[in-house]
Amino acid sequence: MPEHLTTDAQKQNTDHLQLFKLLVDQSSDAIFIVSPESGKVLYCNDKACSNLGYSREELLKKHVFDYALNVTTLKEWKVLVKEVAASENHIFETSQQHKDGSILAVEINTRLIEHLGQSYLLSFVRDITKRKESEALLVSNVEKIEAFMMALDDKITVQDQNLKIIYQNKAHEKLQGSHLGEYCYKAYQARKKACDGCLVIRSLEDGKIHKRETSALTAKGKVHLEVISCPVKDPIGEIIAAVEIVRDITKHKEAAEVLRNTAQVRKQFISTAAHELGTPLSAILGYAELLNNAKDYGSFDQEQQKEFIDIIHNKAEALTEIVDNLLDISRIDAGQFPSMEKEFCDFGPTLNNTITHYDELFPKHKLTITLPEEGLEPLWIDRNKMVQVLENLLTNAVKYSPEGGDIELNVKATYEHYHFALTDEGIGMTDAQIKRIFEPFYRAVSEDPDVSGLGLGMSVVKQIIKGHQGKIRIEHKAPKGLRVSFTLPRKKQETDS
Secondary structure, three states, X not given: OOHHHHHHHHHHHHHHHHHHXXXXXXXXXXXXXEOOOOOEEEEEOHHHHHHHOOOHHHHOOOEHHHOEOOOOXXXXXXXXXXXXXXXXXXXXXXEEEOOOOOEEEEEEEEEEEEEOOEEEEEEEEEEOHHHHHHHHHHHHHXXXXXXXXXXXXXXXXXXXXXOEEEEEOHHHHHHHOOOXXXXXXXXXXXXXXXXXXXXXXXXXXXXXXXXXXXXXXXXXXXXXXXXXXXXXXXXXXXXXXXXXXXXXXHHHHHHHHHHHHHHHHHHHHHHHHHHHHHHHHHHHHHHHHXXXXXXXXXXXXXXXXXXXXXXXXHHHHHHHHHHHHHHHHHHHHOOOXXXXXXXXXXXXXXXXXXXHHHHHHOOXXXXXXXXXXXXXXXXXXXXXXXHHHHXXXXXXXXXXXXXXXXXXXXEEEOXXXXXEXXXXXXXXXXXXXXXXXXXXXXXXXXXXXXXXXXXXXXXXXXHHHHHOOOOEEEEEOOOOOEEEEEEEEOOOOOOOO
């Protein structure tokens, strides 16, 4: 190769190196190249010198742990190098000590590089003193308004541009624990990078407020949350952080669900009530018309007339029961118990008679009753209301046990109460159905056309038991069926009239 061409190439390379050095020295970030083994500074640019107050010659004689406050020994330096080696680039905040003893807040982005078979540690060091001052001012301002926010029980964090948590209010700390200085995605989601669709990132990028609803599972069950992200700007309008507000809206969601369920249940009630009321009314009107216009349909003998009258009477009783239940529900909605006419009565024979009656009506089932050996003491109760309770529970047990099976009423005595437990071997109920069974108009299996009813019975039953100062409970019975248990006090209560 001609000598003049070699000289030109060398000159070009020299020019490129000088240009590169000029660009590096004019960088707004300090740049260090350091030996991974010893921590000795091998290269530093002009910004590194001005940040720390040393000349280049002075810095090139120093080790990182001579001025860095996060590593103060060679042992700590080697630990840091291992952390850097484990990631493509390692970003963290720390402090460095100026030659005059003052402290400089910095953000370091460092990585290992290879050149001609030799490893070097390259670090870009940014002075974040102004940013830290802005963050401190921000946190101070947030603390001033926290007293107002605490009244709303909102959970608040402030995150910097790297999603590092620089502030948590007490409500958030109580919910999530203290995670100051940690990256939010690592602290709360155990992730290595930011969550998809992160609202804070969106606010940091576009400077707008963003909002969404989400849910989370906690030890107390599922909670519904509203998350709001707001950008935070410094005095010159640059975005320096974002405030994230987490609001528990579980009660609002549950209330909305109740409203939806109530509307659906009442709509269903109107349809069901029309059917339940219409069926006995049709029978009453039909048989009454037969009796009233006997000459048009041929004569009816005395036995047929009695049969028609019995049907009319039974259907009228069914209507009366529906109306009574509706009146009871109306009183309950008005905050009143169903009217009670209590007296001391021997309830044992009533229990036996009721069970025997149902046993005869439904031969597919085997109904039994077990009373205490000493029998029952006279109870201060409304006999008719308690018969209503028994009939409702027995009817449900039969209705939801289409394949038959045993139905047993077991009564046990304790010092203060009698405990009644009615068990069946029917289709049972889900936990969600059990939770709602005492709601007026709720029917657990309303989709079954063979199962009739308005969904009022169990609500009335609960209020009757409550009106007797007792408690009622429904639970699963293994391997299938339900157990409905309730208590009645053995003595007249002071609150009874």
